[in-house]
Amino acid sequence: MREFSGTWMRHSGDFWGGFAAMLVALPASVAFGVTVYAAINPHYAAFGALAGILGATALGLLAPVFGGTDRLISAPCAPAAAVLSAFAIQLVGQGTTPVTIVLLMTVLGILTGLIQMLIGFVGIGGLIKYIPYPVVSGYLSGVGLIIIGSQLPKFAGAPEGTLWYQALIKPELWDLRGLAIGGVTAAAMLLSRRFVKTVPGTIIGIVAGAVTYGSLAALDPSMRVLEGNELVVGELGANGAGYIDLITNRWNDIGEMRLSQVGGLIGSAITLAALLSIDTLKTCVILDQMTRTRHEPNRELAAQGFANAVASTIGGMPGAGTMGATLVNLSSGAQTRMSGIVEGVTVAVVGLVLGAFVAWIPIAALAGVLLVVGMRMIDTDPLRFLESRSTVLDFSVVLAVVASALFIGLIAASAVGVVLSIILFLREQVGGNVVRRKSVVGQRSSTWYRPDAEMQRLEQFGDTAVIFELQGSLFFGTTHQLYLRLEPELSTTHYLILDLQRVQSVDLTAAHMLSLVRDILSERKVPLILSSVREMLPNGRNLREFLELAGLVPDGEKVLFMPSLEAAIEWVEERILGDVGKADATLPPLELHEIGLFKGSKPDTLIDLATCLEARSCKTGDVVYDVGDMDCNLYLVRSGEVRIMGRVGTDVQLHHIATYGRGEFFGGLAFLDHRPRGNSAVVSADAELYVLSMEKFDVLAEEHKRIALLLISQLARTLALRLRHSDQELTLLREN
Incomplete structure (x- = not known):
């Protein structure tokens, strides 16, 4: 009993989170399914509702089990509904029979899932984020417009076969009952964001539409009958043998499809897989930011692909990790992937056991929901591109993708967008200075x-x-x-x-x-x-x-x-300089008067200085001094080479910044300012050095002020010349 109590306490948040997510995912899934199948034929709306429920169930159960993202809720989504609706509308326009369209959509969903699995297994899930923004923006805007165009006749309650522009300009085609239900639904969704924060707008909209339908049904007896009622979804036909026969017959028909028909779906499947993957990963990124976690994109895409393939196999709709249901799940206390499984189970129970209630959902209410979804998918941000001449061509990419989606097809829109983006990229690269x-x-x-x-x-x-x-x-x-x-x-x-x-x-x-x-x-x-x-x-x-x-x-x-x-x-x-090699290592070490710092000085004036110098022999690799050493000695190179190694910026690794050879000196800055060394000196070729310590120089300065003044003057002059040369180089770098 105590173990059960502890388990319940650990997963109670997952239960309530999954249940709350179901309240968001189920109505939306039904709406998306009805949208897709009603585009084939209004009599197929019930099949659409069933496809939405089955898709939400399969995605809810399988994606969390095999995925790697806690709290993520997967269900049929707007991009899937838009692409499949547009796909169905195109086939209807080509005269394809409804049965064949259903078969092709089933195969399309399976191919989409397999492509997503391939993306995940190959490990290129992270590359999806590199799809150009103008392409995604134009594609989603085009899809949003397609959704709006497909839903306007249903929103107005117009007869089957009515085109979107006819539904707008011919009021005689309107059914005021459907118009009232759809209008109330859309208004409730739009206003819910302002007044209600805890309940998703989709639920509020559908409830408002259902209440409106009930109010009208109280005055119209024909609305209280399910059979033949074109205002509601209708019987789902998902009980027992009926459902088994439906899926069995569908797979028998798929087995008779030609390979060329399947091959013709590859382009659409790639497009749908990319959109669903983007939608999923976008949700995962936002979830990571809110929970301070990190998802595994490739594992998640492989799991989503498997779930989509299974969902399509059993007659459901494909989908993705959805933002709305995921955020509701998170805010309701979910902690693990168990919440997604709870969501999938409750969708199956509520959707299939209580299918009679789903049958009474008004089609106009679902159309109102999808009209709002379609409007929200339209990306208005690219309009700002028109404000500058430098970004007008970027806006043209968005416009071309939208136009291609509306007048040619979604696959063509993707191809046009990618090609134009490549052209713009090449323009920028060619225009840049190499x-x-x-x-x-x-x-x-x-x-x-x-x-x-x-x-x-x-x-x-x-x-x-x-x-x-x-x-x-x-x-x-x-x-x-x-x-x-x-x-x-x-x-x-x-x-x-x-x-x-x-x-x-x-x-x-x-x-x-x-x-x-x-x-x-x-x-x-x-x-x-x-x-x-x-x-x-x-x-x-x-x-x-x-x-x-x-x-x-x-x-x-x-x-x-x-x-x-x-x-x-x-x-x-x-x-x-005519010196192909390094300095001749066989030459004897320089004497003091031969070193560049003292050239031109009389030898007898350097006699006292010479007595203060220490002769030191160093082997290759010896460290003369290191960063941070309190070494204020001045070093004169009689022979060999010494490299100066220092840090560049915040890099802790030492880099080669200077080399001093025969006749040069180094260490002058610390000799003058008495501060710790800011770099290291390492012998790079066996060297003979003269070393003047600060203590010896102080004694020399007391006894032979002229010699000390000569040394400081020559040292300052040489450092000034080095600084002037460095300043010229910095000026050159800054000007270029």
Whole structure:
């Protein structure tokens, strides 16, 4: 007894949540089913009500069991009703018999479920969110208009076969009873949002329509008879052997369908699967935000697909995770997937056991509900696109999708929308600039700090080496633009560097263009230098491997791959300076007067300074100082190399930011401001250093003020030159 009590306490919220969700899902499912089947023939409305109940039952029972989202309620939904209604209307217009239409819709539902399962199993459920917004907006607006057009005759109580515009302009076709019932239903739904927050508008609307029907029936005896009454849904015919015979006969007929007929449904099934998947995942995302959870899109889509396939197999309507019923479920205390199962069970009990009551639901009331649903599906946000010339073409995509949906078909609307969106995307890509920045080596520098004489030579001859920093996508749409930017340099430059750090993708057309650039440069013995050639692009492609397969194989003369732009600039600098290799490691270490900081000074003035210096030998990999060290020493490089490693932005990893070689000094900032080190110094080639500590310098400053002044003056001058050069580079980067 205690275990039962504990279980009930844990799942009582699920029970009440599922029951409340059923009150929302059942009337809507019946309405959607009637809408679809009444589009085939008004006498099929009862089959539609049954299809809605069976669909809600199957989705409610199976989707929670196999899905991964707690509290999600799945049931027949507006997108399914819209697509199937439009599908039925098209077939009716082609003269297809009602029986055949029912069979095709059953197969369409099964194919839709199988496609959703495939999407989930393959793992591309997350890609559905990349369907362009103008396509979804235009599609839903078109579907909303189709719903409105299909429901207007039913709303007005017009005879079978009345077209929507006839129902609008010919009052003599109206049945005032149906008009009154539909009008009250729609008004109740619209006003319920303002005055009632706890009860869903669908329930309020149907109750208001049913009350209106009862009031009119009190005055009209013909409305109190079920048989032959075209104002209500009618008998469901779902009891016992009748239902078994119905499904058995339907499957016998499906077995006789030709493969070509089934194949012709693939396009519609893909469209319906995409819409139902979007509807489900949109509901899951909102549910995640409200409950601070995370759903599994692929598992959920596979479960929804299985439920839709089973629902269609037993004669029900397909559906999706629905927003209204899910939010009611959540607000009623549901905690787990058990609430969805409760919803499915209660739909079966209420819908089938109390089917006699469902039979009395007024068709005009359901039409009123769907008119409101159709109006709410129309997306008015794209109208804002007309306010700016830059977004008019985006609005044209929405308009084209709506027009295609209304006058051609929903499949054509999807195709038109996707094609136009691709064209707009290509327009934006082609219009964008793939050259982020153009500069020359004379304006930029590598991570090497070089003596003044070398810097002057680089400034003099650096404009013969051109750098293009590329960005975005290099594909057939931007290839010609890039070639036009490169062409003027191909006949004059001595070095051409193309930096690919910010390139997102490269196609074969762009790779072929780069091969052409290589061939033109090679005629002048000029290499094409490609820097930052990543092994993995955002699209998953190995860029280096792709370029090599396209013919851009590094060979040391025609094509060079450099790991970074700094490395490419360093390679070019060495050739401009005429120093192909690094400094000769066999040369003896520099003496104090040979170091750049003291060049031009009289040797005898440095004798006392030399006594304050410590000679230190370092091996490759030795750390001279680290980030945060209270090291205020000044280091002079007699031979070898030292790399400075620092943090960039908030990245905790250290990056190479400078290299000091023979004759240079480093550590000057901490020597002047006595603050902790902001970077690390690591020996990259066996080095001999002179080290001047702050303590020794203070003693020197007391005894030999002239020498101390000379040192500080030279140090400040060199740091100022470095700062000026850095400032010029920052200005260049900012201007571009």
